[in-house]
Amino acid sequence: MAERVRLIDVAREAGTSVSTVSRALNGSDLISPEVVAHVRAVAGQLGYRADKRAQEFKLGRPLTVGVTVPDLTNPFFSEVLKGLNASARAGGYRLLIGESSEDPAEELRLVDELVDYSGALVLCSSRLTRAGLEKALAQPVPVVCINRTVKNAGVVAIDYRAASRLLLEHLTGLGHRRVLYVGGPATSWSDGERRRTLRRTARALDVTLDEIDGGWSGNHGYDAGPTVLHSRATAVITFNDLVGIGLLSWMYDNGVEVPSELSVASYDDIPIAAYSRPPLTSLRNERAKLGELAWEQLTKRLGGADWPAPDLLTPELVVRASTGPARRRARIR
Amino acid sequence: MAERVRLIDVAREAGTSVSTVSRALNGSDLISPEVVAHVRAVAGQLGYRADKRAQEFKLGRPLTVGVTVPDLTNPFFSEVLKGLNASARAGGYRLLIGESSEDPAEELRLVDELVDYSGALVLCSSRLTRAGLEKALAQPVPVVCINRTVKNAGVVAIDYRAASRLLLEHLTGLGHRRVLYVGGPATSWSDGERRRTLRRTARALDVTLDEIDGGWSGNHGYDAGPTVLHSRATAVITFNDLVGIGLLSWMYDNGVEVPSELSVASYDDIPIAAYSRPPLTSLRNERAKLGELAWEQLTKRLGGADWPAPDLLTPELVVRASTGPARRRARIR
């Protein structure tokens, strides 16, 4: 811990004025090379670091992007953040991260707070109500939504239509005709999309689709075990891998063989999905890319352009051992 | 997206001066209640929001805490961040998060950058070299290290001595006399601590301890499978749960029964550990609490006090099905 060195200290030491120092350090061209060298040397020696707060303050625009995520501990969001963070930093911006704990009210509070510090907002899998979202969009900064489509904002999302089709076609290919969807958080737009596209595709493929409510974590999946068992479905699709892994765990504890008695597949393909038992069939999506695209949209918008068209990312099905041929008849216990 | 409302706009609208508005909004006591009410009303109606950058700039100290973590996608770090974030926000600070991707050089770069914006630094499981750490501590802001002990800084860490003892006593209680440790990243201080304390405790308990190198993720554990199998150990301790789950997965793929043929235990107890197959015996630690304690140390220090004594958190062993009685003889294949 030492004292901060300011521009004026460098100026004094270099025997010149603050403006000269500023220009020398910022590489203005209307200044002599020798002075630049000298000032640079003095600044380096004194360990001068520009006060970014003062700098940004003067320059006007905040070089910060506020981001909200429902849950920091979910690998899906961490990886989106990873991608966004990398891109934003490369563009000279930094991230201010807020976690809403899956709570719409808290998310609204976060938006309200982040906007005070940020020049732009990214809402990742926003759990906001329609009205809340309107309010967020009314803020004096551009907003990008990841995994939620909305007007007057940037949109980057996973193509759930393609996703659901991949899943269901894989399952029908294995002979499944009755599929159960274990849902996610009620406030999740992406859960809604998954349901909508699954229904639609199921109709097209002549598959019977049942749905139950679930949640976003392992225990939600585990708790769904009994209901799943008593359903007449031969295959289950879970909201995400954590739910899927929880469900697999219940099946294991209760002696249900996967996939011979029941197939399980899921969305997201987080890394640990490859190491569940059996390894989970899941939809791989480029999460980091979601973050990168969000940043791209933002830069375009900050550059003065209109919002570009939504970016849709098509996932890829990773088939593992948790899905297999359907049994001819429903399980009987 | 609307125009920003400034203090002067409110002043004009309320027919008063900026100082009065400022005082009214900040609750100064030398101002008449009616004016306060009026100004508040006008400000609210205009949707005034103080420019935090200007505010902080004027006030001098940055209300930001910079944090580095090796890997955002590791649930351990996400939860530490969760705790730290909650405490810091309650204290009026916000978090600037940097991810080093387990790379010491990148971490150093991050520290360098974060310090420009932050009034304090928290290094979470710092992978910095000794020299790098010295450099970080020379920055003009207070620094707290989570899971790394160091002088002239705040320290919050898990009590690995107690942790290792809990693990080894559990295993010896089950009759294991030969234990293998599958290690973590070479740059990890906590891996060093785990090794050191395991060795020491093993000696005390008269257990033979072997060690191999591993890593921090599921595939590191999976890849360690063959080596583990050919070792003569009857029990394995892994660097963390991800490694443990990866190892379990290999054992499953290769027909090794856990725990009858091999016991597996681990550090951290991330949520998904309960849903591996078999569920993983692991050391639960209060990760969020690590973040909270880090904040506490920081506030004390920012308040002018010296660094308090290091906080050590004792973990709790959660026994699940991945550990069981040792076989009488080493596995033969």
Place this chain on the structure above:
DNA sequence: TCCTTGCGTGCAAACGATTGCAACCGATCG
């Protein structure tokens, strides 16, 4: 020699908020 030209430099004004200090007001007291 004087005036232009142009480069290099410094002065001072911003950015938006906070705050010490002085000014002002009405009321009370001598």
Place this chain on the structure above:
DNA sequence: CGATCGGTTGCAATCGTTTGCACGCAAGGA
């Protein structure tokens, strides 16, 4: 009726940096 005082309010300085503008000075042309 004038001085004093407590309670409110506004003026202006300030935080550290950037930048428009004006100034100084040397060189070159008339």
